Amino acid sequence: MSVSVTIESIEKRFDAFAALRGVSLDIQPAELVALLGPSGSGKTTLLRLIAGLEQADQGRVLFGETDMRDLSLRDRRIGFVFQHYALFRTMTVGENVAFGLKSRPRGQRPDDAEIRKRVGDLLELVQLPGLDKRYPSQLSGGQRQRVALARALAIEPRVLLLDEPFGALDARVRKDLRAWLRDLHRRTGHTTVFVTHDQEEALELADRVAILNDGRIEQVGSADDVYDHPATPFVCEFLGEVNKLPVKVVGSQAFFGDRPVLGGLSQNQGGQAALYVRPQHLRIVDDLPLALPGVVEHLRRNGPLRRAEVAVQGLAKRLDVDLASQVAPAIGEHIRLRITHGSLFAAA
Numbered sequence: 001m002s003v004s005v006t007i008e009s010i011e012k013r014f015d016a017f018a019a020l021r022g023v024s025l026d027i028q029p030a031e032l033v034a035l036l037g038p039s040g041s042g043k044t045t046l047l048r049l050i051a052g053l054e055q056a057d058q059g060r061v062l063f064g065e066t067d068m069r070d071l072s073l074r075d076r077r078i079g080f081v082f083q084h085y086a087l088f089r090t091m092t093v094g095e096n097v098a099f100g101l102k103s104r105p106r107g108q109r110p111d112d113a114e115i116r117k118r119v120g121d122l123l124e125l126v127q128l129p130g131l132d133k134r135y136p137s138q139l140s141g142g143q144r145q146r147v148a149l150a151r152a153l154a155i156e157p158r159v160l161l162l163d164e165p166f167g168a169l170d171a172r173v174r175k176d177l178r179a180w181l182r183d184l185h186r187r188t189g190h191t192t193v194f195v196t197h198d199q200e201e202a203l204e205l206a207d208r209v210a211i212l213n214d215g216r217i218e219q220v221g222s223a224d225d226v227y228d229h230p231a232t233p234f235v236c237e238f239l240g241e242v243n244k245l246p247v248k249v250v251g252s253q254a255f256f257g258d259r260p261v262l263g264g265l266s267q268n269q270g271g272q273a274a275l276y277v278r279p280q281h282l283r284i285v286d287d288l289p290l291a292l293p294g295v296v297e298h299l300r301r302n303g304p305l306r307r308a309e310v311a312v313q314g315l316a317k318r319l320d321v322d323l324a325s326q327v328a329p330a331i332g333e334h335i336r337l338r339i340t341h342g343s344l345f346a347a348a
C-alpha cells in the first residue's frame with residue numbers, strides 16, 4: 001500500500017526569501033524519515049510541498065513513479081497530522097475518525113456498519129478502545145493526538161505526514177508517544193515523514209534523519225550515521241554537545257599546538273582543521289601518548305550524566321568530559337585526556 005516518495009531538486013521562495021534551496025530526498029516505501037532542523041530551516045515548507053499544500057517553484061515530488069501534481073487530491077491519499085490537534089470539536093471521537101471515510105463519494109464509501117467496525121479497529125490500534133463517544137475536550141492532549149493519527153490512518157493513506165505531532169505535549173507524554181508511534185509504524189508500515197526540531201525524538205524514532213539548515217539538506221542518514229559521522233560542522237554542532245579544538249593535520253596525525261592528539265587519519269586531510277569531539281569521546285588516561293593535559297575546574301551532574309569541565313592551555317573554552325563510569329577526578333586535579341573519536345573539518 002505504501003509508496004516511495006521522491007523529492008527532486010525542490011526550490012521554494014516566499015517573495016524574495018528562499019525557503020528551500022535545491023532539496024532532494026528519496027524516501028523508500030514504508031520508511032519513516034524525520035525532517036530535523038532548527039526553526040525556520042524549511043521543515044514544514046517541505047512537508048507541505050509533499051502534501052501538495054504548497055507549490056514548488058522548481059523541482060517535483062513523485063509518489064512512486066507519478067508526479068504528485070498528476071494525481072487528484074483523493075488519489076494522493078495523504079494522512080496529515082498537525083502539531084495542534086486538528087480534531088473537529090463538535091464531533092465525537094468516533095465521528096472524527098470516521099470523517100475521511102464518510103466524505104468519500106458514494107461508490108467508494110463503506111457502509112455504516114463497515115465504518116463503525118473500522119473506527120473501532122482504529123481506536124484499538126491507537127490504544128483508545130471504547131472512547132468513540134467522547135468529545136475531544138474530554139481527552140488529554142496525548143489522547144487527542146492519537147485520535148488525530150487514527151483519523152489520518154482511516155483513509156488508508158499511501159503517505160503519512162506528521163508535523164510536530166507531539167510538539168504541544170509535555171516531555172513525559174512525548175516520550176511515551178514516541179515509543180508508541182515507532183511500534184505503530186512497525187505494525188502498519190506507512191511511508192511516513194515526520195517533522196521535528198527535537199533531535200532525541202528524530203534519532204530514536206526514524207529509520208533515517210534528514211537534517212535541514214537554511215533551506216538545504218545538510219545530511220541524510222541513520223541515527224548512527226549522522227551522530228557518529230556528521231558530514232558538516234553544522235550537523236556536528238546541531239546534534240548534541242561537542243567540543244571544538246583548532247588543530248593542524250600533519251601526515252596521519254592531528255596536532256593541538258605541538259602536541260599530537262589524534263592519530264590514524266587519512267592522509268588527504270592535511271593543514272589547519274577544526275576537530276569536533278563529543279564529551280563521551282574524551283577519556284581520562286594515565287599515560288602520555290596522544291593525550292592532552294588539563295586541569296579539572298568544575299564537576300557537574302545532569303540527570304544520569306556526570307561531567308567534568310577541563311581547562312586546557314591554549315583553549316579559550318573548557319572541554320566538557322563525560323565521566324561515564326570513570327572515577328571522578330577532584331577539582332584542581334591535573335589530568336590527561338585521550339580523544340577516542342573525533343570529526344575533522346577543514347578550517348573555515
Ligand SMILES: Nc1ncnc2c1ncn2[C@@H]1O[C@H](COP(=O)(O)OP(=O)(O)OP(=O)(O)O)[C@@H](O)[C@H]1O
Binds near residue numbers: 014019037041046
Ligand atoms: N507562507 C509563507 N510566507 C512567507 N514566508 C514563509 C511562509 N511559510 C514559511 N515561510 C518562511 O520560510 C522559512 C521556513 O519556514 P518553515 O515553517 O518551513 O520552517 P520550519 O523549519 O518548519 O520552522 P519551525 O520549526 O519554526 O516550524 C521561515 O523563514 C518562514 O518564515
